[in-house]
Amino acid sequence: MSALTVRDVTKQFGSAEVLTGINLDIASGEFTVLVGPSGCGKSTLLNIIAGLERQTTGTIEIGGRVVNDVPPKDRDIAMVFQSYALYPSMTVRQNITFGMECRNVPRAQRNEAVARVAKLLQIEAMLDRKPAQLSGGQRQRVAMGRALVRDPLLFLFDEPLSNLDAQLRTEMRMEIKQLHQRLGSTIVYVTHDQIEAMTLATRIAVMRQGVVLQFDDPETVYNRPANLFVARFMGAPPMNTLSARLEATSDGTVAVIGGGETVIRFPVPAAAASWIGRQVVLGIRPECIAEPTRYFGDAPGATVMIAALVEVIEPTGAETIVVLRIGDERALARVSPDLHYRLGETARFAADTRKINLFDPETGDRIA
Amino acid sequence: MSETAAARRPKVFGLVRRLPEHLTIWLPLLLAAGHIVSFSLWTLWVSFTPSTLLPEFGWVGLHNYTAVLATRNWRIAFDNLLLFGSAFVVLSLLTGLGLAILLDQRIRGENVLRSIFLYPMAVSFVVTGTVWSWLLNPGVGVQKFVNDFGWMSFRFDWLINRDMAIWTIVMAAVWQSAGFGMALFLAGLRSVDTDLIKAAQIDGAGPFRLYRRVILPTLWPITVTVVVIQLQFAITTFDLVRALTGGGPGIATLLPALVVYDFMFQRGLLGRGAAAAVLMLLTLLAVLLPYAAWRHVQARQAARA
Amino acid sequence: MRDTTFTPGRILIYLAVWSLAAAWLVPLAVVMLNSVRTAEEIVQTSMIGWPEHWAWDNYRTAWADFCVAQTCAGIRPYMLNSALVSIPATIISTVFGAVAGYAVSLWRFPGDRWIYGVVTLGLFLPQQMRLLPWTIVLRDVGLINTLTGLVLIHSIQGLSFTTLFCRNYYIAIPRELIGAARIDGAGFFRIFRRIVLPLSPPILIVTVIWQFTHIWNEFLYGVTFTTGQQQPVTAALIALSAAVADVPQHGVQSAAVMIAALPTLLVYLLGGRYFVRGLTAGAVK
Structure with a gap:
């Protein structure tokens, strides 16, 4: 069943169009992440789904019901806000039950619900405290508790982890994922953090300037980005994007990068054949360039050995990032920390050509 | 047709259900905004009519304005306003700034001192004007006090001196509102970035140079605000003069607000009074419009930065 | 950052700020003192002076007896x-x-x-x-x-x-x-x-x-x-x-x-x- 359908939604603030023709269809139980840089319209879209803002045109359906004219309280949703939006004058318990108070739910039933949620989130000890007396992580839990207690059709999360420090963020991320797996709820989650998107989502919608650029499962978004923006936005360090020229050889189509002494030839999918003789942008993830002993599978032409100049070496502990120069182009490689390259030497690397993407240099769209 | 009606019903229903909400929002706001607009237009309209004791229809063009501008009362009042306004604004600004700088020196009892300099703001101009009228009265005030000490030739009779009486109003007004400037300047001084002060001290700036070159330049937006608010006060001053000099001696300390009152309620010349009120408003606008423009430009620049 | 010891400069600052404060309090002090002085006493000396005998009665008169216009009910x-x-x-x-x-x-x-x-x-x-x-x-x-x-x-x-x-x-x-x-x-x-x-x-x-x-x-x-x-x-x-x-x-x-x-x-x-x-x-x- 479709839990949420967003159909042709646009939003204008004055003359500025902040959302353009948004279409999303989200099934029940899905964890959808809206990700994009700040100002891309993701929070506006979430607010429109919640009913806190009104779309200029288009339709929102929740659980098969058109809710364009339905106020937020009747949309059967719950929302967790970036600032948590805990009512400062109420205790944790009152915060969690305020929605039930508004709906005149009997007291006994309220207490029962609070007990259930408090146990689930391990906040029993702080039910009678005020938000000001809680730490950031505890506030986050209370905000989740307030959403969970409603047991709604749809959960909306607006950057819920961005106010936490790095360590706590990782912990809470895991907890949110576990909660989703346990409760099987439908979640729409907004973030600007692509790692959160990758780790949490069953499907990711990448947005930029009011447009959904790609709406796919995390693996597809990561390995087959729809365009250069998605390619560079998802993944850290980002995908290498190198200017290349397609040529036909007896072994099939190849992409030629660099010039003069350092020329690299990568075999590319046959789908790109129509671009032979033209300039393209070749995308290859840093983890697809590694030390020469790395094994990238048996397929013929899967691994190509290349030689390149070592420009910068950045050890991170778990791996070492090496900046390479290939002709006029620069690329990042993720190599084993046990290898010790020297600055300025021309070294050999193994490249995984199975995950190469080609993009149109004019439009940025993916070719193959 | 029936479909549109059905679609429209929830909206109409919602409006009715939310009626108390709309009433509480709109009624006070409309009353407040409505009386401001309509009263201004009303007074403006009356200023173009031949109204005397009661508002009358009819149109006399700018006659009331030329008549008001030609009266000796208005000319004296306006000259007084120029003198009083500039003297009062400059003196209260300097006093306020001086007090703020003194209080900014980490001195003990700052809170008590601040309360002392600000208490006149809590008291009615009628009260303070009355008290100042006693103190400045040569018969019972400061002059008599000094005379009684044996300095018989001491004279401090500005209150009954046509040329100096306006300065008694300046004095009382500065005393009453210097604390206001002090409060704003002190807040400004306290919000100066401490890193800036540290940097200047490392550069070797002494306290005098620190204030003149580093701290005071950051205060000029506050200065503009203080000047505008004090000017606004000066232009509309009424109570203080009524209590302190009553406009006298003779009409030596008339101010525009007293002229308006005199025309409207003592001479029963509503048209003239309205014209004088509009002239007051224009004087005020001459101050406020440039200020609003300046604020607008500032906001623009801040937005661009 | 700023010192709080009593150097000559700081004594001068204290002197300046407290004498200004005293000046600011003069009108209040004068009206407070006069409110307990008799009219005769004030006319004989001036508004500035210490009460010789405390005329607390002034307050009762001002509150309830004084005549404003035609009525005598004080303020x-x-x-x-x-x-x-x-x-x-x-x-x-x-x-x-x-x-x-x-x-x-x-x-x-x-x-x-x-x-x-x-x-x-x-x-x-x-x-x-x-x-x-x-x-x-x-x-x-x-x-x-x-x-x-x-x-x-x-x-x-x-x-x-x-x-x-x-x-x-x-x-x-x-x-x-x-x-x-x-x-x-x-x-x-x-x-x-x-x-x-x-x-x-x-x-x-x-x-x-x-x-x-x-x-x-x-x-x-x-x-x-x-x-x-x-x-x-x-x-x-x-x-x-x-x-x-x-x-x-x-x-x-x-x-x-x-x-x-x-x-x-x-x-x-x-x-x-x-x-x-x-x-x-x-x-x-």
Whole structure:
């Protein structure tokens, strides 16, 4: 069943169009992440789904019901806000039950619900405290508790982890994922953090300037980005994007990068054949360039050995990032920390050509 | 047709259900905004009519304005306003700034001192004007006090001196509102970035140079605000003069607000009074419009930065 | 950073600031002392002097016996008038200003910016521009020379300040809080009552102090729209000065002035912090 359908939604603030023709269809139980840089319209879209803002045109359906004219309280949703939006004058318990108070739910039933949620989130000890007396992580839990207690059709999360420090963020991320797996709820989650998107989502919608650029499962978004923006936005360090020229050889189509002494030839999918003789942008993830002993599978032409100049070496502990120069182009490689390259030497690397993407240099769209 | 009606019903229903909400929002706001607009237009309209004791229809063009501008009362009042306004604004600004700088020196009892300099703001101009009228009265005030000490030739009779009486109003007004400037300047001084002060001290700036070159330049937006608010006060001053000099001696300390009152309620010349009120408003606008423009430009620049 | 030891420079600063403070206190000290001196004593010496015998009786006379115009009931009835105008007008303008400030800061409705802009213009519009229309309005609704008329005027005009104060305070409340409450099912009034109002005491204190002080101290409307027994105390003080111009009663007059100034002075002493906040908030419009 479709839990949420967003159909042709646009939003204008004055003359500025902040959302353009948004279409999303989200099934029940899905964890959808809206990700994009700040100002891309993701929070506006979430607010429109919640009913806190009104779309200029288009339709929102929740659980098969058109809710364009339905106020937020009747949309059967719950929302967790970036600032948590805990009512400062109420205790944790009152915060969690305020929605039930508004709906005149009997007291006994309220207490029962609070007990259930408090146990689930391990906040029993702080039910009678005020938000000001809680730490950031505890506030986050209370905000989740307030959403969970409603047991709604749809959960909306607006950057819920961005106010936490790095360590706590990782912990809470895991907890949110576990909660989703346990409760099987439908979640729409907004973030600007692509790692959160990758780790949490069953499907990711990448947005930029009011447009959904790609709406796919995390693996597809990561390995087959729809365009250069998605390619560079998802993944850290980002995908290498190198200017290349397609040529036909007896072994099939190849992409030629660099010039003069350092020329690299990568075999590319046959789908790109129509671009032979033209300039393209070749995308290859840093983890697809590694030390020469790395094994990238048996397929013929899967691994190509290349030689390149070592420009910068950045050890991170778990791996070492090496900046390479290939002709006029620069690329990042993720190599084993046990290898010790020297600055300025021309070294050999193994490249995984199975995950190469080609993009149109004019439009940025993916070719193959 | 029936479909549109059905679609429209929830909206109409919602409006009715939310009626108390709309009433509480709109009624006070409309009353407040409505009386401001309509009263201004009303007074403006009356200023173009031949109204005397009661508002009358009819149109006399700018006659009331030329008549008001030609009266000796208005000319004296306006000259007084120029003198009083500039003297009062400059003196209260300097006093306020001086007090703020003194209080900014980490001195003990700052809170008590601040309360002392600000208490006149809590008291009615009628009260303070009355008290100042006693103190400045040569018969019972400061002059008599000094005379009684044996300095018989001491004279401090500005209150009954046509040329100096306006300065008694300046004095009382500065005393009453210097604390206001002090409060704003002190807040400004306290919000100066401490890193800036540290940097200047490392550069070797002494306290005098620190204030003149580093701290005071950051205060000029506050200065503009203080000047505008004090000017606004000066232009509309009424109570203080009524209590302190009553406009006298003779009409030596008339101010525009007293002229308006005199025309409207003592001479029963509503048209003239309205014209004088509009002239007051224009004087005020001459101050406020440039200020609003300046604020607008500032906001623009801040937005661009 | 700045030293707190007593160097000659700092002694000079202390000397300067405390002598200025003393000068600022002179009018208050003079009127306090004179309020317990007899008229004869004041005329013989001057307004500046220590009471020889303490004439506490001045206060009783000023409060209940003194003659203003034709009536001899002291300033008690006028104090009562001022209270009957200031208190209701303060409450009404604060309550409606708070709701209006809440509406314009945290909700969007058609025309909100426009109407708020006009309301704030009221901060600058001189009273002289409204005198004449108020005269006619009060006369037509039969409220001229009544306290209710003054309450009406101050309630409506006060809205400019109260709305501005509350709006500037409420604008700092995160919009997300309102969003959360709307999703929880709370409406306009419930959000105000349960979420906004509990956050409001500081600004309500500022607003109440500001309004009360202003209305209590107001003179022009009082003297224009009321006469005789209906006047507020500020207008009565002027009438009193005029009445005794020939035979000054400085002792009793000082006592009357002290009584008239006492309510706002007390409010200032008790809520000085909030009073200053109102002053500075009003300045940054």
